[in-house]
Amino acid sequence: MLKGIINSARRELFRLLSSRKLMFLLFAWPLMFCSFLASIYSAKVIKKMPVVICDKDNSQLSRLAARYLGATRSLDIIGHVDNADEIRQLLLRGKIEAGIYIPRGWAADMKRNRQVPLIAYANGGNMVIGNMITSDVKTVAGTISAGVRIKFLEKTGSSTGQAKGTFMPVGTENFRLFNPGGNYMRFLAPGLWGAILMQVLLSLAVIALASEKENGTMPQAWAAAGNFAMPLLIGKMIPYCLLSFILMEIFEFVLYPLFGIPVKNPGGMALANMAFIFAVMSGGMYISSIAPTETDSLKGVLAVGAPAFILSGYIWPLSAMPAGISAFASIIPLTHYLKALRPLSEYGAAVSQASSPLLTLFVLGVAYFVFAALNLRVARQIFILKERKRQSAVMDCAEGKALPSGGAGV
Amino acid sequence: MFKTFTAAFWYELKRMVTDRHLIVVCFLAPFFYVLMLTSVYSQKRLTEVPVGIADSDNTSISRQAALYLDSTENLKVFAEYPSPQAAQDALIKGDIYGYFYFPPGFASDIKKGKSASYRVAADYMNIALANPVFLASADVAGELTARHFSALPGKPRLSRERAEALRSLVRPEVHTIFNREMNYSDFFLPGLLAIIMQQLVLVGLCLRTAEDRQENMTGDYWRLSGCSPLIAAAARALPYMLLNYILCCLFAFVWLRHFDLVPAHSIPDAMLYIFAYIAAGTSFGLFISPFFRRTADVLLFLMYFSMGAFLISGYSWPDYMLPAFHRIVALPIPSTYFMSWLRRAYGAALPPSYVTPDFWILCGLALLYFIISLPLFRRIYGGK
Numbered sequence: 050m051l052k053g054i055i056n057s058a059r060r061e062l063f064r065l066l067s068s069r070k071l072m073f074l075l076f077a078w079p080l081m082f083c084s085f086l087a088s089i090y091s092a093k094v095i096k097k098m099p100v101v102i103c104d105k106d107n108s109q110l111s112r113l114a115a116r117y118l119g120a121t122r123s124l125d126i127i128g129h130v131d132n133a134d135e136i137r138q139l140l141l142r143g144k145i146e147a148g149i150y151i152p153r154g155w156a157a158d159m160k161r162n163r164q165v166p167l168i169a170y171a172n173g174g175n176m177v178i179g180n181m182i183t184s185d186v187k188t189v190a191g192t193i194s195a196g197v198r199i200k201f202l203e204k205t206g207s208s209t210g211q212a213k214g215t216f217m218p219v220g221t222e223n224f225r226l227f228n229p230g231g232n233y234m235r236f237l238a239p240g241l242w243g244a245i246l247m248q249v250l251l252s253l254a255v256i257a258l259a260s261e262k263e264n265g266t267m268p269q270a271w272a273a274a275g276n277f278a279m280p281l282l283i284g285k286m287i288p289y290c291l292l293s294f295i296l297m298e299i300f301e302f303v304l305y306p307l308f309g310i311p312v313k314n315p316g317g318m319a320l321a322n323m324a325f326i327f328a329v330m331s332g333g334m335y336i337s338s339i340a341p342t343e344t345d346s347l348k349g350v351l352a353v354g355a356p357a358f359i360l361s362g363y364i365w366p367l368s369a370m371p372a373g374i375s376a377f378a379s380i381i382p383l384t385h386y387l388k389a390l391r392p393l394s395e396y397g398a399a400v401s402q403a404s405s406p407l408l409t410l411f412v413l414g415v416a417y418f419v420f421a422a423l424n425l426r427v428a429r430q431i432f433i434l435k436e437r438k439r440q441s442a443v444m445d446c447a448e449g450k451a452l453p454s455g456g457a458g459v
Numbered sequence: 460m461f462k463t464f465t466a467a468f469w470y471e472l473k474r475m476v477t478d479r480h481l482i483v484v485c486f487l488a489p490f491f492y493v494l495m496l497t498s499v500y501s502q503k504r505l506t507e508v509p510v511g512i513a514d515s516d517n518t519s520i521s522r523q524a525a526l527y528l529d530s531t532e533n534l535k536v537f538a539e540y541p542s543p544q545a546a547q548d549a550l551i552k553g554d555i556y557g558y559f560y561f562p563p564g565f566a567s568d569i570k571k572g573k574s575a576s577y578r579v580a581a582d583y584m585n586i587a588l589a590n591p592v593f594l595a596s597a598d599v600a601g602e603l604t605a606r607h608f609s610a611l612p613g614k615p616r617l618s619r620e621r622a623e624a625l626r627s628l629v630r631p632e633v634h635t636i637f638n639r640e641m642n643y644s645d646f647f648l649p650g651l652l653a654i655i656m657q658q659l660v661l662v663g664l665c666l667r668t669a670e671d672r673q674e675n676m677t678g679d680y681w682r683l684s685g686c687s688p689l690i691a692a693a694a695r696a697l698p699y700m701l702l703n704y705i706l707c708c709l710f711a712f713v714w715l716r717h718f719d720l721v722p723a724h725s726i727p728d729a730m731l732y733i734f735a736y737i738a739a740g741t742s743f744g745l746f747i748s749p750f751f752r753r754t755a756d757v758l759l760f761l762m763y764f765s766m767g768a769f770l771i772s773g774y775s776w777p778d779y780m781l782p783a784f785h786r787i788v789a790l791p792i793p794s795t796y797f798m799s800w801l802r803r804a805y806g807a808a809l810p811p812s813y814v815t816p817d818f819w820i821l822c823g824l825a826l827l828y829f830i831i832s833l834p835l836f837r838r839i840y841g842g843k
Contacts, residue, residue: 074759082763085785089770092780099779114629140636141803142813146777159629166632173635174802176646178777180590183633187597190631197629221600222576223593225583226550233776236586241770245763252759263755344666347758348483354762355658356492359499359651364587365643366556368509369502374495388553395584398551 053275057284060273061257065288071253075292079249080299083242087308090234095181097125098146103136104129108156114167114193118149121185136170147171147182159197167193177233227395235310239394240387242300244358247329247383250293251354254333255346257285263343271429278425282418286330293330297322305394313397320400321389324410328382331417338424357383385409463685467694470683474667475698480754484663485699489706492655493714500644503718508591509537510581511546511558518566520603524577527599528559533591543578550582557581557592569607587643637803644718649801650774652710657740657794658765660703664744665757667695672752672839681840688837692745692829695836700741707733722804732800735821739793742828749835772798796820 065071102115119126127145130136136148150168158165169186173179228235261267274281298319305312312318333350340346359365360378367375367384378384388406392398400407475481512525529536537555540546546558560578568575579596581589638645671677684691708730711722722729751757771781771789778786778795789795796817803813 082767086767086770088782089776089785091782095777095780098777137636143799143803164630166630169631169633171633171635172637173639173641174637174646174805175775175777176587176638176641176643177775179635179638179641183631183635184590184593186633187631190629194629221596222578223596224578224580225589226547226580228583228586231583231586233586236584241766244766248762252762256755256759343755344480344758347755347762348480351758351762352488352491355765356496358766359496364585365499366505366508366588369505371498371501374498377495391584392551392553396551402548402551 050275050277050280053273053277053280054284054287057270057274057281058287059284060270061285062288065257065292071256074249075253075289076296079245079296080304083238083245083300083304084307086241086245087234087238087304090237093232093234094122094230095177095233096122098123098178098182099127099144100124100147100149100182101128101130101136101139101145102126103131103133103148103150105153106151106155110156110159110193110197111151114151114189115149117189117192118185121189123181123185133168133170140170140172145172146178149186162201232309234308235395238308238310239305239390240358240361240363242304243325243363243383243387243390244354244361246297246300247325247357247381247386248350248354250289250326250329251333251336251350252347253289253293254286254330255337255340255350256343257289258334258337259340259343259346262341276429278422278429281425282334282422286327286334290326290330293326294322297326310394312394314393314399317393317398317400317403318390321386321393321403321407321410324389324407324414325382325386328385328410328414328417331414331421332382334421335417335424338421338428353381357381360384361387363387379409380413382410382413385413460685460687460690463683463687464690464694467680467684467690468697470680471667471694472698475663475702478667478670480666480670481663484659484666485702488659489655489710492659493652493710496651496655497644497648497714497718500647501718503642503644504640505588505591505643506532507535508533508557508588509555510534510592511538511540511549511555512536513540513543513546513558513560515542515563516561516565520566520569520607521561521577524561524599524603525559527602528595531595531598533595543580547580550580556585556588559596569603637805645720645805648715648718648720649711649805650769650772650798652707652715653736653797653801654765654769654772654794656703656707656710656737657768658761660699660737660740661744661747661764662757662761663699664695664741665748665751665761666754667699668748668839669751669754669757673754677840677842681842684840686841688833688841691840692832692836696741696745696829699744700737703741704734704737707737720805724804729804732797732804732818732821735818735825736793736797738825739796739821739828742825742832743791743793746828746832746835749832749839768792768794771795774798774802791824793821793824796824 065075100118102118104111104115115126118124124147130139130148133148133150136145136150139145140148148170150170152166152168155165167186167190169182171179171182171186225231261270270281270285274284301312301315301318301322332353336349336353337346340349360370360374360381361384362370362375362378367378370378385406389403389410392403393400475485510528512528514521514525525536525539528534538549540549540558543558543560546555546560549555550558558580560580562577565575565577577600579593581592583589635641671680681691684694711729711733712726715721724732751760768789770776771785772778772792772795773781773789778789781789800817
């Protein structure tokens with residue numbers, strides 16, 4: 050069996066190294082494409098969104114509010130307009146992301162201790178933008194409220210501490226864990242990279258097996274593996290697993306630092322990479338074992354790979370998905386890899402804290418491997434039966450009987 | 460000429476409904492992807508995000524705060540932890556997405572009229588999940604403040620409204636245009652739908668051309684189309700364009716209605732816009748199809764296209780924040796222009812003058828790609 054594995058692995062390594070297309074797909078393409086995707090978020094956060102102000106009050110306080118809004122990280126006051134309708138028109142045209150409206154009598158009402166609105170019209174068509182504007186407008190409203198109240202209480206003889214306590218007995222200390230700056234690169238890039246790597250590895254795995262079927266070289270592959278399914282599969286997977294591991298370590302030690310994404314537990318991440326590669330390669334072998342051609346195998350990769358990122362729970366949690374969808378997501382290796390990746394790379398968690406998704410990846414890998422081996426075995430048995438039938442038909446023909454229809458094509 | 464075109468068109472149509480690869484790509488895949496991806500966002504908004512409570516104060520006020528948190532739409536208290544560290548461990552394990560820590564003396568500080576605060580920590584590696592935690596926390600802090608502000612020692616008792624007005628003199632009022640309820644489904648689904656349809660028309664056309672080349676059938680199709688690249692390209696594109704258009708309208712006007720997503724545009728305006736998009740996508744597919752020799756190569760290389768096209772279209776990450784290189788790469792892709800209309804079309808009735816630039820660009824792209832695909836068709840099919 051060991052000899053079969055070694056022969057098969059040697060044969061596959063030669064096939065892989067002699068194919069420029071496969072080498073491009075394995076190394077150059079993922080590095081190029083993943084860098085391209087990550088650099089979309091090179092600005093890291095959305096800054097200086099174009100905003101206009103309609104200041105009907107035109108008081109010292111309303112101008113202060115406008116200055117505060119302009120000083121936030123995400124908003125950039127690009128101009129002033131005369132009425133709310135102009136704000137709406139500019140929003141519809143896509144010229145601005147938000148417009149702030151300060152009504153007449155705003156400061157005067159506030160000085161009389163009456164509640165006043167700070168009105169923002171925001172582009173909610175993009176949730177990222179809508180949320181940032183909402184958050185900044187709330188912060189500025191809170192700051193102005195606090196400032197005015199504290200100033201008022203100080204004037205009436207309270208100390209700053211007393212004034213603060215009287216104004217806001219309950220406050221919150223917000224901690225943005227692991228990504229305090231709200232950096233979208235750190236949020237999205239590792240997930241996108243995982244999704245791309247899964248598609249690349251799945252494609253390579255299906256090509257490894259399906260191309261043999263397509264080129265009619267399956268008998269040689271069987272012969273190299275001693276006619277056993279397990280050595281054939283293991284031998285085919287070894288070169289891809291080793292080279293994929295090198296690729297993923299290049300990601301870990303080059304791409305992650307290059308894009309400023311920390312890897313806090315490199316050993317744990319390497320372990321997750323290994324489990325991921327095993328599960329994906331086995332999954333690819335399984336797809337390819339049931340698909341008749343290379344094109345059919347790649348259609349399978351597309352069916353699983355294209356929605357995998359959305360289904361992975363990386364952004365939208367699995368618990369918020371319908372049961373059938375989350376069940377489908379749970380048989381995709383990416384779901385569990387990304388579940389392990391965040392704690393290991395970003396939180397600095399120990400391997401034991403990510404043991405559940407790692408174990409699931411391993412179990413998935415074993416299950417796919419066993420199914421692929423069984424499928425291959427059955428396919429081979431069918432092939433042998435057909436071959437025997439064909440040989441007996443040829444012998445019958447030689448003895449003068451008619452050739453059964455379709456027999457020549459088996 | 461018309462007769463030749465009709466013959467070639469019927470041949471293509473027949474091929475589309477009988478070839479097993481094309482049946483999967485043109486008929487099964489649209490329903491598979493659209494139904495699956497839309498059902499991911501069937502909940503529309505993130506609600507009941509699991510959070511933990513670490514209550515070291517253990518007073519009626521801190522317990523009341525925990526109850527408030529649990530009763531908000533955004534949050535669900537998953538468990539109580541003895542310390543913030545235990546809660547953080549649960550967060551790392553993935554049991555919760557955030558936690559609240561009430562320190563000792565929290566309630567007594569409030570009763571004394573001192574400023575008291577509780578700690579909110581959320582996993583900001585998932586910004587989409589952390590935002591509801593912070594928003595709910597701000598609401599609960601406001602609720603507690605208003606409640607206890609009205610009963611501070613040494614102050615006359617105030618009504619809740621008066622206390623609220625004094626606490627928050629400036630009330631933020633954010634009116635979102637285009638997605639009033641800030642639903643994730645309203646944000647993502649139209650964009651996903653558009654990108655899926657573009658992807659499928661590209662894959663379908665490229666597969667079809669690659670099949671001809673792989674099976675050495677280019678000569679047959681060339682003769683059938685009267686050795687005219689115009690007829691060959693038009694008859695090839697038309698069945699895919701029509702099918703894609705019908706499916707796109709079906710999803711946009713029937714299926715998305717199921718998610719309360721209705722284009723605010725008039726239906727004929729929207730249909731015209733979708734038509735320009737599908738025409739540009741089909742011509743783009745026609746243009747790239749001669750570059751593939753094998754059907755497997757089509758799938759191998761185009762499987763990455765949709766993700767890239769979606770991310771650089773400006774749909775989720777605004778185009779003015781994209782690096783210049785990405786903006787240039789996005790320029791020849793039809794979805795870039797369609798997304799710009801789509802983001803707004805589902806939220807507000809746009810006057811036609813506001814969207815026509817994108818519409819004309821799509822029409823221009825459709826024409827341009829069709830024209831430049833003609834010499835490529837002549838080269839591949841006519842052997843010149």
